Each structure stands twice: as C-alpha cells, then as structure tokens.
Amino acid sequence: xQCEEARDLLIQRWxxxxxxxDDRVLARHISGCTACRDFEAAQVQVDRQAAGLENLHLPSxxxxxxxxxxxxxxxRWTYRLATGLAGLAAAAAVTFFALSYWQMPNPAPxxxxxxxxxxxxxxxxxxxxxxxxxxxxxGAGWVATAAVPTAGGTAAAYYYVEPAGGDxxxxxxxxxxxxxxxxxxxxxxxxxxxxxxxxxxxxRLLKVGDVVLLAMATDDGAGTGLLRVAAYNPVLQQLxxxxxxERGTTALPVTTWPTVTDEGIRTYSGNWQVDWRLTSAFAFxxxxxxxxxxxxxxxxxxxxxxxxxxxxxxxxxLEGTLTEGAWLGLYDEDGALLQQIDLGKPHYGDLPxxxxxxxxxxxxxxxxIAILSDPMVGQPRQAVxxxxxxxxxxxQLRLTPFATGELLVEEPLSAQGDLLxxxxxxxxxxxxxxxxxxQ
Amino acid sequence: xxxxxxxxxxxxDEAAFVRLLELxxxxxxxxxxxxxxxxxxxxxLVQETFLRVYLHTKELRDDAALKPWIYRIATNQxxxxxRRRSRFRWLPLTTVKAAPGxxxxxxxxxxLRAALDRLPSDHVACLLLTRVEGMKSHEAAAVxxxxxxxxxxxxxxxxxxxxxxxxxxxxxxx
Numbered sequence: 001x002q003c004e005e006a007r008d009l010l011i012q013r014w015x016x017x018x019x020x021x022d023d024r025v026l027a028r029h030i031s032g033c034t035a036c037r038d039f040e041a042a043q044v045q046v047d048r049q050a051a052g053l054e055n056l057h058l059p060s061x062x063x064x065x066x067x068x069x070x071x072x073x074x075x076r077w078t079y080r081l082a083t084g085l086a087g088l089a090a091a092a093a094v095t096f097f098a099l100s101y102w103q104m105p106n107p108a109p110x111x112x113x114x115x116x117x118x119x120x121x122x123x124x125x126x127x128x129x130x131x132x133x134x135x136x137x138x139g140a141g142w143v144a145t146a147a148v149p150t151a152g153g154t155a156a157a158y159y160y161v162e163p164a165g166g167d168x169x170x171x172x173x174x175x176x177x178x179x180x181x182x183x184x185x186x187x188x189x190x191x192x193x194x195x196x197x198x199x200x201x202x203x204r205l206l207k208v209g210d211v212v213l214l215a216m217a218t219d220d221g222a223g224t225g226l227l228r229v230a231a232y233n234p235v236l237q238q239l240x241x242x243x244x245x246e247r248g249t250t251a252l253p254v255t256t257w258p259t260v261t262d263e264g265i266r267t268y269s270g271n272w273q274v275d276w277r278l279t280s281a282f283a284f285x286x287x288x289x290x291x292x293x294x295x296x297x298x299x300x301x302x303x304x305x306x307x308x309x310x311x312x313x314x315x316x317x318l319e320g321t322l323t324e325g326a327w328l329g330l331y332d333e334d335g336a337l338l339q340q341i342d343l344g345k346p347h348y349g350d351l352p353x354x355x356x357x358x359x360x361x362x363x364x365x366x367x368x369i370a371i372l373s374d375p376m377v378g379q380p381r382q383a384v385x386x387x388x389x390x391x392x393x394x395x396q397l398r399l400t401p402f403a404t405g406e407l408l409v410e411e412p413l414s415a416q417g418d419l420l421x422x423x424x425x426x427x428x429x430x431x432x433x434x435x436x437x438x439q
Numbered sequence: 440x441x442x443x444x445x446x447x448x449x450x451x452d453e454a455a456f457v458r459l460l461e462l463x464x465x466x467x468x469x470x471x472x473x474x475x476x477x478x479x480x481x482x483x484l485v486q487e488t489f490l491r492v493y494l495h496t497k498e499l500r501d502d503a504a505l506k507p508w509i510y511r512i513a514t515n516q517x518x519x520x521x522r523r524r525s526r527f528r529w530l531p532l533t534t535v536k537a538a539p540g541x542x543x544x545x546x547x548x549x550x551l552r553a554a555l556d557r558l559p560s561d562h563v564a565c566l567l568l569t570r571v572e573g574m575k576s577h578e579a580a581a582v583x584x585x586x587x588x589x590x591x592x593x594x595x596x597x598x599x600x601x602x603x604x605x606x607x608x609x610x611x612x613x
Contacts, residue, residue: 011591011598015569015576042602049551050570058468058478061485062460068490069453187478393490432520 001029006036014043056183059240068394152232153177155185155214155239171218173230175239185239186230188218214239217254226251227258227267229284244276244284245342253344302326303358307367310392314338316369318358328358328371328388330397339396341388343371363429364418366390369397372409385409385422387435402427402435442502449496456493463506464489466572467513473567474517474560476552484520488513507581510572514564514582521560554604558597565593 009026012018018026030036154176171188204215217225228251229242241250258265258276266275277287303318312333320326320343330339359370369388385407388397402422409422419426419438427435440448440459447455467488472481491512499508555563561583568579569590576587583590 007595007598008591011594012576014594015591017576038602039598042598046551046566046598046601047570050566052551053473053567053571054469056469056472057465058472058482058485060464061468061482061489062457062464065460065486065489065493066453066457068486069456069493 001025003029003033003036006030006033007039010036010040010043057238059238151234152237152239155230155232173214173216173239175232183238186228186241188216188228215258225254227254228252242278242284245286249342305358305360305369307360307369307390309390311395314390316358316360316397318371328369328397341397341399343386359413361413361415361420363415363420366429368400368415368420368429370413370420370422372413385413387420387422387429389429389433391433398433400429400433400435403437440502440505445496445499445502445505449499451493459492460489463509467509470510470567470572471513471517473555473571474514474563475521476556480520484513484516487516491516504581507574507578510568510574510582511584517564518560554601558600562593562597565590566597569594 006026006029009018009022010030013023013026030040152175155173172184173186173188175183175185177183214230216228216230218228230239231242232238233240243250244252252267253269254267258267265278266273275287276284278284301317301319305316307314307316314333315331315335317329317331318326319329326343328341328343329337330341332338357372359372361368361370366389369390371386371388372384385402387400387402389400390396391398407422414421416426419428420435421427426438428438430436440455440462444455444458448459464485468481468485471484471488472478475481475484488509492509495512499505555566564583565579568574568582569576574582576590579590580587
C-alpha cells in the first residue's frame with residue numbers, strides 16, 4: 001500500500017467511514033510507516049484543538065433576524081405578541097442588579113470630586129491567587145494581567161505582541177469556565193502602551209452586587225482612553241461588553257477612570273462628565289449629564305438633508321448640544337423619528353471641521369450621508385469621517401466602515417461616479433457595506 | 440424538522456421559521472464564527488444566512504437536504520464575505536514557549552486559529568463541517584458542491600499542513 005492511499009484511508013477512518021477490511025490493511029501499513037503514524041498523530045492533535053471550536057458561540061441573532069423578515073410573510077399578531085411577551089419575561093428575569101461598589105485593584109488618584117458630590121461607598125474585592133503579572137514585556141509572546149473572578153468563571157486579560165518582538169499589542173479577554181473550558185470572550189483588537197494615561201491597557205474591577213464586572217481602558221490613539229465594561233451574562237453564559245446606550249455603544253471615550261456615584265458611575269471625557277446608572281447586568285442608562293465648562297457653544301439643529309428611498313422621502317438631521325453631544329436622526333415623512341445614531345462628543349471650536357458637519361453625496365446609485373467631526377482637542381485641522389448609507393433591507397442608516405479603519409481627513413469630501421473621494425484615497429462602496437480603497 | 444413543519448415554512452409561517460432557528464442558529468453561528476474568526480462578521484453572516492433561508496425555502500426540493508442546504512448558504516455567504524474583505528491575520532507565534540496549564544491552552548487555541556487563517560477557506564470549511572459539525576464526507580460534499588473524494592483530499596491536505604506546522608516543536612511555531 002502506498003502512503004497516499006493510506007492517508008485516504010486514515011481520513012476515512014477519521015470520518016468513521018472506513019470498511020473493516022481496509023482498516024486491517026491500513027493497520028498493517030501504519031505499523032511499518034513512521035510518516036503515516038505522524039499523520040495519524042496529527043489527526044489526534046487537530047481533533048484535540050478543534051474541540052475548542054465547539055464551544056464557540058455568538059449572542060443570538062434571532063431578534064434581529066425576525067425583525068428583518070418581509071412583512072408579507074410574517075404570521076399572525078398573536079404569535080408575535082406571544083414571542084414578544086416571552087422576550088420581555090426573559091429580559092425581566094435578568095434585570096436584577098443595582099450598582100453598589102466600585103473597586104480598583106491598583107487604584108490611581110481619582111479626579112477631584114465636584115463640590116457637593118457624595119463620597120461613594122467602596123468595598124475591597126479579594127484578588128485570587130491567580131493574579132499573574134502586571135508587567136508588559138514586549139517580545140515575550142503572551143502576557144497575562146489580572147485574573148479576576150466572575151459568576152461564570154475566572155476571566156483573564158491577555159496580551160499578545162505582534163509581531164514577536166515588535167511593538168504592536170493585541171489584547172483579549174479569556175474566560176476559564178468552572179468546567180475547565182477556556183473560551184475567548186472579548187477581543188479588544190490592537191492596543192498600545194506608552195507613557196501617557198491609558199496608553200497602557202488597564203483592567204479594574206467593578207463590583208455589582210455579587211457579580212464582578214471587568215472594566216478596561218485602552219488607548220484610542222487620540223489622547224483619550226476607551227472605557228469598556230464587561231459582565232457575565234448568565235443567560236447566554238458569556239462574558240459580554242455592557243452597552244452604554246440603546247445604540248449599543250460599548251466603548252466610551254474617557255480621559256480618566258470613572259468615579260462612583262450613588263446609582264452608578266460618572267465618566268469623564270475632556271470637558272464632559274456623564275452619570276451612568278446600571279439598570280441591569282447588561283446595560284447602562286444615561287442618568288444625568290453636565291459639563292465642567294461654563295462657556296457653552298450653541299446647540300440644536302446643525303444640518304439637515306433629505307433622502308429619497310423606496311420607503312419614501314426621509315429626512316436626516318444632524319443635531320447636537322453641548323450637553324448632549326451630536327447625533328444623527330432619521331425621520332419619516334411625518335416627522336417621526338425612525339433612528340437615532342449617537343455620534344459621541346465631537347469637539348466644538350472655531351476652526352474648520354471642529355464642529356460636526358454633514359454632507360450628502362451621490363456615490364454611484366446610492367446616496368450616502370457623511371459626517372465629519374473632530375474628536376481630538378488640539379488637532380483641530382483634522383476630522384474623522386463616518387459614512388452612513390441607507391440600507392433598504394433594514395430600513396436604517398448603516399455605518400459603512402473604511403476598510404483600513406477610521407479615516408482622518410483634512411479636506412472636504414466629494415464624490416465622483418462610483419467613488420467617494422476622501423483623504424488622499426478614492427473609496428468604493430462595496431456590496432458588503434464597506435468602503436474599500438481603490439488604487 | 441418534519442415535512443409538515445417544512446411545508447409551513449415554505450408558506451412563510453413564522454412559527455415554523457422560529458423552530459428552524461432553534462434548531463440551527465447555534466450550530467450555524469459556531470460554524471460561521473470558526474470559519475471567519477471574526478465575531479462581527481459572523482453575526483452579520485448569521486443574519487444574512489437565515490434571511491436567505493426564509494426567503495428561499497420554496498426552492499428546497501428535498502426535505503432531507505435541509506441541513507446541508509442551510510450550511511451551503513452559510514458557506515457561500517462566508518466565502519463571498521471573506522473574498523471581499525481584507526482579513527485580520529495573526530502572525531507566526533515563533534517565540535511562544537509552551538507553558539503548563541492555562542497559558543498552554545491559550546497558546547494552542549490561538550495556534551489553531553492562526554493556522555486556520557493561513558489555510559484556504561474551502562479547506563477550513565471541510566475541516567469544520569466534518570470534525571466540528573460532525574458531518575460525513577458525503578454530507579460535507581453536498582454543502583460544498585464537491586465530491587466526497589474531494590472532501591477527503593482537502594482534509595488530507597489540512598492535516599498535512601497542520602502536521603507541518605506542528606513540526607513536533609514544543610513552541611508550536613507556525
């Protein structure tokens with residue numbers, strides 16, 4: 001028997017499809033062939049590692065899928081009512097937390113509390129013996145930070161230096177489950193480390209009732225940090241990022257660690273401070289907002305345009321106030337709000353593009369909405385571009401990311417044929433809702 | 440799903456579709472996440488896959504072919520998406536030393552992800568369909584539109600490639 005034939009039989013055996021006689025012939029060959037024994041050993045190794053893939057899972061997309069079904073094919077309202085009530089019951093079952101404690105394993109001085117602010121209660125959380133190391137060592141491959149207990153197991157933040165010996169870091173959160181399984185829960189993507197605040201990723205603990213949440217801050221590359229908070233979802237049995245608003249924002253720009261209030265946390269970003277109330281294990285609700293800046297520029301409607309769609313003529317408004325930040329509203333012909341997209345807290349200033357600006361462009365056969373805003377105090381001549389195209393299937397504006405990530409521009413946008421002209425590159429709007437560079 | 444449920448599904452019965460989601464959403468999610476290695480993309484693909492399933496159930500002639508049909512739609516969606524976007528890839532873990540316990544397990548999982556990213560997607564699909572989703576070669580063949588022999592050949596190449604990457608080295612250098 002030739003090795004090539006033996007390999008085919010090994011694959012058949014692997015799949016449980018081998019005939020008994022072939023199995024006997026194969027066994028004889030393997031006993032005298034080192035290469036085929038190695039092949040067989042590799043099968044075992046692959047199976048052992050592929051077993052980890054069986055534990056992968058995503059949050060259920062059922063609600064989103066059902067919401068997109070064509071109306072004509074949907075069934076009776078009674079069924080939808082029943083499934084809706086079931087969903088509400090499930091949501092009610094998991095809404096049980098009230099924020100009580102905020103604890104940091106390696107506390108940094110918090111910002112000075114505004115006059116009149118009530119000191120927050122705090123309680124230490126014991127770090128387990130599995131606290132590994134806090135020193136990042138570029139080139140050392142995997143580097144672990146604190147391993148922290150959660151209701152679903154022990155979470156650990158890991159960094160991976162890319163390339164080996166290089167200066168690019170990727171960070172992720174892994175969860176060692178009580179049954180011993182190890183799952184990759186949250187990928188923070190590329191992060192950086194350096195001397196400025198949050199240029200080295202930091203992880204702290206947020207104690208909510210009996211549940212420990214994991215708070216993370218990483219550098220967004222613009223002089224601020226991005227705050228993320230993760231909670232173990234007992235229904236999905238997964239460590240998930242806690243959204244900060246109904247739009248699902250899970251990364252919040254911050255310039256320092258949050259402080260604690262009676263109901264939740266207070267985040268700081270530049271001149272802004274926002275109070276967040278943790279209403280459940282899975283969502284923050286904006287409780288109150290204020291500014292520490294007294295000279296407030298004006299707000300309200302910044303720009304407006306119309307979109308002709310199959311659903312009718314829709315209105316897009318760019319609105320903003322000092323205290324609310326900026327947001328994009330999509331309205332139907334009757335003025336009803338269909339969608340609101342939070343644009344965060346763009347910088348307001350007097351230089352070009354320091355106020356958020358809206359453009360409507362015809363790119364090929366699509367009309368797209370482009371937003372320019374400057375989130376970077378101190379670099380007022382550059383703006384971040386975000387492009388939204390109307391998705392008739394979802395009947396919403398949908399962010400179309402640039403394939404190379406966030407795009408900074410110094411020039412106004414324009415369109416030419418099928419191309420969007422932004423920055424120094426021409427971009428093509430792909431069918432997959434992505435702006436791809438065109439050489 | 441039985442023939443009655445499939446018949447109702449073809450008639451656009453949402454309850455039948457919900458039942459189908461109960462049966463297939465989790466394995467399809469796992470498959471697409473493994474195949475793409477990208478959570479956000481996989482979530483989008485899960486939605487697109489089941490929307491297509493809902494819209495095209497009338498085209499399904501053989502009730503017994505429901506499972507491979509759904510996997511075929513998912514695979515096609517994933518392959519198209521992967522072709523269109525530039526993928527994030529892990530670079531070789533040339534300096535990672537095997538460590539006992541927790542860290543070793545992490546390294547192995549990342550090694551497999553990195554190794555899968557370097558293989559052709561249709562080969563990875565073969566591995567996932569047979570070794571994770573538990574399909575026989577003829578079932579995987581039906582999903583991928585190839586012969587069972589071609590499935591086995593691709594699996595053989597996958598094992599060879601992974602064996603070469605393992606290389607008997609403790610460091611799992613790839």
